[in-house]
Amino acid sequence: MQLELAADELKSVLNRLRRAQGQIAGVIKMIEEGRDCEEVITQLSAASRALDRAGFSIIATGLEQCLTEEGQTVADKDRMRARLEKLFLSLA
Template sequence: MAADELKSVLNRLRRAQGQIAGVIRMIEEGRDCEEVITQLAAVSRALDRAGFAIIATGLQHCMAEEGQVDGDRDRMRARLEKLFLSLA
């Protein structure tokens, strides 16, 4: 992963980490269930976006490699598709 791509993913993950800490605090404080669930949904979306960014980067690098033989490219595409579907 390139440095700028890595930085973007790390920022997303750090943001999600902060959101998770906030959710834990909310639960400890006995906050309303609806508020907690809303924040959990936001964390889930942030993690999904980080995962999609990683997969998209992998796709770019995979498809950009011209030296790959068709079998390797097909296996890589299948692996990336499986990863993508695991997040869907």
């Protein structure tokens, strides 16, 4: 299944991923500088949340597309829903 995000959804997902990218770069720098463990973990947690939210958004969009796509059989939709559910659970 090819994912097609609407422009506003794409912008939101990319912003979350860029935020996570910046946070991870910050974490690397903090570790290299020997910063406080609590500060490092706080930044890691923030990056993890940003990645999770981007993933959930992508999966939700995929599920919506799967369930509304015309021309698919019930079996096709069930298989796709199962695949998306597995992806969702991998993020949980």
